[in-house]
Amino acid sequence: MIFKKEGVILKIITFSHYKEVIDEVLKDSYAIVIDLLRATSTMIWAISNGAKGIIPVEDISEARLLKRLDESVLLGGERGGLKIEGFDLDNSPLSYKKEVVFGKTVVMTTTNGTRALKKASFAKRIFLGSFINAKKTAEYIIKETLHYNIDTISIVCAGTEERFTLEDILCAGYFVDLFKGNLSDVFLDDLSLASHVLYKKFENDPHEILKYSYHYNHLKKIGFEADLELCLKKNFVDCVCEYKNLVVEKV
Numbered sequence: 001m002i003f004k005k006e007g008v009i010l011k012i013i014t015f016s017h018y019k020e021v022i023d024e025v026l027k028d029s030y031a032i033v034i035d036l037l038r039a040t041s042t043m044i045w046a047i048s049n050g051a052k053g054i055i056p057v058e059d060i061s062e063a064r065l066l067k068r069l070d071e072s073v074l075l076g077g078e079r080g081g082l083k084i085e086g087f088d089l090d091n092s093p094l095s096y097k098k099e100v101v102f103g104k105t106v107v108m109t110t111t112n113g114t115r116a117l118k119k120a121s122f123a124k125r126i127f128l129g130s131f132i133n134a135k136k137t138a139e140y141i142i143k144e145t146l147h148y149n150i151d152t153i154s155i156v157c158a159g160t161e162e163r164f165t166l167e168d169i170l171c172a173g174y175f176v177d178l179f180k181g182n183l184s185d186v187f188l189d190d191l192s193l194a195s196h197v198l199y200k201k202f203e204n205d206p207h208e209i210l211k212y213s214y215h216y217n218h219l220k221k222i223g224f225e226a227d228l229e230l231c232l233k234k235n236f237v238d239c240v241c242e243y244k245n246l247v248v249e250k251v
Contacts, residue, residue, distance in 0.1 A: 009151065009185040009186070009187055010145060010152070010153065010183055010185065010186050011151060011152045011153070011187045011189075012152075012153050012155065012176055012179060012186060012187070012188050012189065012192045013025055013029070013152060013153070013154050013155070013189050013191075013192065014154075014155040014157065014169075014172050014176075014189060014191040014192040014195055015154065015155065015156050015157060015191075016157055016159060016164040016168075016169065016191060017112075017116075017157055017158065017159025017162055017163060017164055017165070017168075018112070018115055018116035018119040018120075018156060018157075018158055018159060018162075019119075019159070019162045021119045021120065021156055023122040025152070025154055026120060026122040026123040026154050026156075027122045027123070027124070028124065028150075028151075029123055029124065029150065029152035029153055029154040030123060030124055030125045030126075030127065030141055030144070030145060030150055030152075030153050030154070031120040031123035031125070031126045031153075031154045031156055032127050032128075032129040032137070032141070032153065032154070032155050032156065032172075032175060033113070033116050033117050033120050033126060033127070033128055033129060033156045033158065033243070034129040034130065034156070034157050034158060034168045034171050034172055034175075035110070035112055035113030035116055035157075035168065036130055036131065036167045036168050036170075036171045036231055036232075037165075037167050037215055037216065037219055037227070037228070037231055038091050038092065038093060038110075038113075038219075038224075038227055038231055039056075039091060039108070039110040039112065039113020039114060039116075039158065040113055040128040040129055040130050041093055041131075041132055041230070041231040042076075042091055042092065042093040042096060042108075043056075043108065043113075043128055043241060043248050044128055044130050044132060044133050044237055044239060044241050045093040045132065045230075045237065046076075046093070046096035046101050046106060047239055047241050047248065047249065047250050048133075048237045048238075048239040048250075049096055049097060049098040049100075049101050049102065050098055050101060050102035050103060051096065051101040051102070051103075051104055051105070051106055052104060052105050052249075053105050053106075053247040053248060053249045054106050054107075054108055054247065054248035054249075055073075055105060055106070055246060055247055055248075056108055056109070056110075056117045056118065056243070056246075056248065057107060057108070057109050057114060058114055058115055058118060059109060060077075060079075060084055060109055062109070063075050063077065063087075063108070063109045064086070066107045067107065070105075072104070072105070073104070073105045073106065073107050074088040074089060074100075074101065074104050074105070074106045074107070075087040075088050075106075075107055075108075076088060076089035076090070076095075076096070076106045076107070076108040077089075077090070077091055077108050077109040077110050077114075078090055078091035078110055078111065079111060080111070081218060081219055081222050081224070082222065084109070089106070091108075091110050092224060093227060093230055093231065094226060094227060094230065111160075111161065112158040112159060112160055112161070113158045115158070116157075116158035116159075117243050117248075119156065120154070120156045120243070123154060124150065125144070125244070126242065126243040126244070127140075127141060127240065127241065127242050127243075128241040128242070128243065128248060129155070129171060129172075129175060130231065130237075131171055131174060131206075131231065131232055131233060131234045131235075132230070132231065132233060132234070132235070132236060132237045133235065133237040133238070133239050133240065133241070134171070134174050134175055134178060134234065134235060135178060135234070135235045136235070136237075136238055136239065136240055137175075137240050137241075138175055138178035138179060138182070139178075139182070140240045140251065141153065142179065142182055142183060153179070155172045155176075155195075157169060157171075157172055160214065160215045165213070165214070165215050166209065166210060166212075166213040166215075166216070167206075167210055167215060167216060169194075169195045169198060170195070170198055170199055170202065170206055170209070170210065172191075172192070172195040172199075173195035173196045173197070173198050173199025173200070174203070174234075176188060176192050176193075176196040176199070177196055177199055177200065177203075180196070206232050207228075210228075210232075216228060
């Protein structure tokens with residue numbers, strides 16, 4: 001379906017990693033934060049399995065403090081891709097099973113994704129992006145932007161250790177593809193255009209390009225190959241997640 005509202009051209013601005021975010025651009029936009037491997041994918045998966053909410057924090061000490069204040073919360077996260085000592089969960093989506101997270105609040109800290117969510121805080125609304133729920137999320141954002149006359153979407157890629165990372169850009173390109181396929185007037189900045197070109201080249205097999213990338217291979221090396229399969233699977237989660245009032249919840 002093609003949506004059109006007279007006089008409205010939707011601009012899509014993409015940031016290659018969270019340190020590049022420009023607050024002035026975000027303040028009038030809806031943001032999509034992408035940490036495909038794995039923070040946003042894991043948060044979305046946890047919410048779809050019934051987690052009450054996810055509280056992203058930047059520091060391990062802050063996560064532990066929140067646990068001391070409320071023993072019922074679960075601690076989840078990673079450093080260097082591995083589970084943090086004393087935490088209940090790592091950053092693998094496969095750890096966030098329904099029987100583990102249903103009805104629970106999870107306090108999560110990761111190397112890149114939780115920082116990206118915090119950095120996007122100037123946006124009017126902040127959504128979580130991944131291949132696993134992209135179509136549903138894009139459709140919801142399109143309807144909301146048209147209804148509220150929002151003319152800019154900012155895609156915030158988390159990156160890896162403050163650097164560009166291929167998997168986030170590839171996922172950004174999928175979101176661009178969904179917006180272009182459903183809107184009649186879309187303006188892309190150069191990185192949005194480049195991400196779309198990359199996505200279209202490898203849309204049928206993202207592993208074909210990601211097998212050369214640093215973070216993909218790091219996760220594979222430390223034993224998380226099953227996570228790669230899950231995070232690269234498209235649209236099997238029917239769940240839109242929003243970061244609002246310091247908590248990630250289902251819309």
